[in-house]
Amino acid sequence: MAEITLRDVRKSYAKNEVVHGVNLDVASGELIVILGPSGCGKSTLLRMVAGLESITSGEVAIAGRVVNRLEPRERGCAMVFQNYALYPHMSVAKNIGYSLKIAGLSKAERTERVNKVAATLGLTDFLERKPAQLSGGQRQRVAMGRAMIREPKVFLYDEPLSNLDATLRVAMRVEIRKLHQRLGATTLFVTHDQVEAMTLADRIVVMNKGGIEQVGTPSEVYGRPETTYVANFIGSPGLNLLKGAAHPDEGVIKLPDGQQLAYDRNQWPEIGHGPVVVGFRAEAVKFGSGPLSARFDFAEELGIAKLLHGSFGGQGMIVHVATHEDLQSGQPFFFSVDPRDIQLFDADGGRRLEEARTPAARTKIAAPIQVRA
Amino acid sequence: MIERTPVLDFITHALLIGSLVALLIPFWIIFVAASHDFHTVNQVPMPLMPGSHFLENMATAWERGNFGRVMLNSIVVAGGVTIGKIVIAALSAFSIVYFRYKLRMVMFWLIFITLMLPLEVRIVPTYAVAADALRPFKAIFELFGISVGLPEWNLLNSYSGLILPLIATATGTFLYRQFFLTVPDELTEAAKMDGSGPVRFFLEVLMPLSKTNMAALATIMFVWSWNQYLWPLLVVTDQQNFATATMQLQKIVPGPVFGEPPIWNVAMAANLIVLTPPVLVTIFLQRWFVRGLISTEK
Numbered sequence: 001m002a003e004i005t006l007r008d009v010r011k012s013y014a015k016n017e018v019v020h021g022v023n024l025d026v027a028s029g030e031l032i033v034i035l036g037p038s039g040c041g042k043s044t045l046l047r048m049v050a051g052l053e054s055i056t057s058g059e060v061a062i063a064g065r066v067v068n069r070l071e072p073r074e075r076g077c078a079m080v081f082q083n084y085a086l087y088p089h090m091s092v093a094k095n096i097g098y099s100l101k102i103a104g105l106s107k108a109e110r111t112e113r114v115n116k117v118a119a120t121l122g123l124t125d126f127l128e129r130k131p132a133q134l135s136g137g138q139r140q141r142v143a144m145g146r147a148m149i150r151e152p153k154v155f156l157y158d159e160p161l162s163n164l165d166a167t168l169r170v171a172m173r174v175e176i177r178k179l180h181q182r183l184g185a186t187t188l189f190v191t192h193d194q195v196e197a198m199t200l201a202d203r204i205v206v207m208n209k210g211g212i213e214q215v216g217t218p219s220e221v222y223g224r225p226e227t228t229y230v231a232n233f234i235g236s237p238g239l240n241l242l243k244g245a246a247h248p249d250e251g252v253i254k255l256p257d258g259q260q261l262a263y264d265r266n267q268w269p270e271i272g273h274g275p276v277v278v279g280f281r282a283e284a285v286k287f288g289s290g291p292l293s294a295r296f297d298f299a300e301e302l303g304i305a306k307l308l309h310g311s312f313g314g315q316g317m318i319v320h321v322a323t324h325e326d327l328q329s330g331q332p333f334f335f336s337v338d339p340r341d342i343q344l345f346d347a348d349g350g351r352r353l354e355e356a357r358t359p360a361a362r363t364k365i366a367a368p369i370q371v372r373a
Numbered sequence: 374m375i376e377r378t379p380v381l382d383f384i385t386h387a388l389l390i391g392s393l394v395a396l397l398i399p400f401w402i403i404f405v406a407a408s409h410d411f412h413t414v415n416q417v418p419m420p421l422m423p424g425s426h427f428l429e430n431m432a433t434a435w436e437r438g439n440f441g442r443v444m445l446n447s448i449v450v451a452g453g454v455t456i457g458k459i460v461i462a463a464l465s466a467f468s469i470v471y472f473r474y475k476l477r478m479v480m481f482w483l484i485f486i487t488l489m490l491p492l493e494v495r496i497v498p499t500y501a502v503a504a505d506a507l508r509p510f511k512a513i514f515e516l517f518g519i520s521v522g523l524p525e526w527n528l529l530n531s532y533s534g535l536i537l538p539l540i541a542t543a544t545g546t547f548l549y550r551q552f553f554l555t556v557p558d559e560l561t562e563a564a565k566m567d568g569s570g571p572v573r574f575f576l577e578v579l580m581p582l583s584k585t586n587m588a589a590l591a592t593i594m595f596v597w598s599w600n601q602y603l604w605p606l607l608v609v610t611d612q613q614n615f616a617t618a619t620m621q622l623q624k625i626v627p628g629p630v631f632g633e634p635p636i637w638n639v640a641m642a643a644n645l646i647v648l649t650p651p652v653l654v655t656i657f658l659q660r661w662f663v664r665g666l667i668s669t670e671k
Contacts (some may be wrong), residue, residue, distance in 0.1 A: 050562075050566065051565075052562050052565065052566075071565075072562075072565045072566050072568075073565065073566070073567070073568030073569075077566070078566060079562075079563070079566045081559045081562070081563060082559070083557065083559050085557065085559035085560050085562065085563035086563075087560065087563075087564075087578055088582065089578075089581040089582055098567050098569075099566075099567035099568055102567055102568045102569050102573065103568060146563075146567070150567075
């Protein structure tokens with residue numbers, strides 16, 4: 001049964017609609033990451049679930065109960081904020097135990113539960129400190145403790161890691177994942193960081209301009225993007241997207257300069273003649289030899305590899321090379337792309353074209369996913 | 374930034390020391406005048422070194438001014454006004470900042486406009502209301518031709534009459550409003566998620582956070598209400614029981630009676646007595662006062 005259900009949820013400020021009819025089912029115990037650029041409405045969506053924003057139209061249900069008109073405290077959600085939002089005048093113990101105090105629990109019971117939560121989060125030694133005396137990571141843990149202590153049905157995280165430095169962010173990411181495995185609470189996690197999304201999520205919801213672009217497991221979103229937006233947004237770099245014309249009779253996509261990319265006709269049997277957007281990963285390019293050629297512009301050094309930026313058929317392209325290649329700007333290079341690595345999108349709407357649902361065609365999707373931070 | 378500007382340093386220090394001396398000279402003169410006997414203090418020029426009659430003059434002033442009773446009155450009134458102002462200011466600012474209702478901004482501006490209507494401007498109507506607190510309601514009823522026999526409620530010669538008309542405060546409301554605006558929204562939301570209602574949030578989160586603000590307001594308002602002169606003079610006729618310290622001072626400062634030399638030594642001693650409480654309040658609260666006015670330290 002779905003723990004959280006969103007039905008055509010919309011949000012408008014005055015005449016300005018910022019969330020356009022979102023539908024989503026979150027299974028019990030699932031960790032969903034809502035991923036999108038800033039201003040895409042992801043935080044607004046989360047806050048509507050929490051009850052901090054009113055819902056303009058549509059329905060939000062938690063555990064089968066429509067909560068549109070309920071106060072935040074009646075919804076059974078706990079939230080972790082980006083800036084932690086700890087009460088500056090209260091000690092760590094009081095911060096964590098505040099919701100229990102409001103709920104009217106006795107002091108003894110409160111202390112016991114605070115101690116238990118503090119022990120899980122490694123905060124036992126800091127219970128008497130004020131938030132100002134804690135480091136960023138410790139504050140983050142207090143914020144999580146404050147959410148945990150209520151033993152909520154639903155956890156909501158609003159970009160909780162964006163204020164931490166890179167090392168700490170990785171460590172906290174792991175802790176959040178562990179915490180989720182131990183508590184098994186349904187979790188919505190909002191972030192703009194795709195690495196966070198990839199590593200944490202059971203399923204990712206990719207949002208753009210107030211709507212959902214795609215919902216899927218991290219490997220689905222990475223390997224089989226539904227739209228050119230998702231294709232370009234996920235992965236670093238995103239999918240190379242080039243305009244071309246499909247020639248299904250020959251099984252190739254012709255670029256404006258006449259070069260041809262072969263695609264897998266078994267996977268894409270029903271492609272019509274005409275313009276398409278062709279996509280392939282920078283990592284899928286076999287550099288060095290092949291029928292295709294592009295002009296080299298400049299390189300980005302990644303340490304173990306390089307990203308070569310080039311111009312292919314007059315359009316920008318990025319190639320991931322592991323070897324140490326030295327190229328001069330303007331120099332041509334040769335490469336090939338396996339037809340099975342080619343993905344095709346509609347030239348107008350940018351939607352993924354219809355594929356054959358054969359097991360053979362889907363093997364590629366299960367290929368190991370490689371994400372670089 | 375570390376700078377080395379000896380000339381500028383010298384000028385700023387000279388200016389600071391000069392101002393300090395200018396500030397302290399009147400206090401010194403009061404103290405010196407209060408420590409001489411009647412004859413010495415009336416010499417021209419007055420001596421600038423303290424004499425030996427300080428305690429004697431203080432005792433005379435204390436007794437003549439009935440300061441035992443009067444100081445107590447003043448402390449009750451100034452304390453009452455200060456507490457009242459803080460409560461009213463915090464509550465009204467809480468309503469204006471945290472609740473969305475119609476006419477919210479109108480309310481804010483109405484409060485703000487009262488900055489331009491100090492007690493001295495509205496003293497006649499305020500006195501009329503103090504003389505019969507229910508009179509505005511009576512006037513409204515009369516306007517609509519309803520006759521309701523409201524009792525007379527007289528605030529003259531009472532602590533409530535001295536306190537209540539003084540506690541409305543636009544300054545305080547504004548100070549609190551500015552403070553509440555700096556409290557991050559996420560804190561409010563966190564409290565909501567924790568299940569806190571507005572009253573609890575106000576008492577357990579906002580009030581403890583506004584301690585410095587409160588101290589700043591308390592300092593200003595205590596000194597201000599201690600120095601009130603016109604209103605107590607109007608509302609108190611029973612000077613035996615309800616006179617305040619500033620009112621009493623007027624009786625001790627020598628009046629223009631022909632042929633009687635002014636008793637400056639006792640008058641200055643009384644002055645010292647009267648100025649002690651506000652000075653103490655300022656000294657004790659000034660650290661908080663400065664923090665409350667300049668910083669949004671959280």
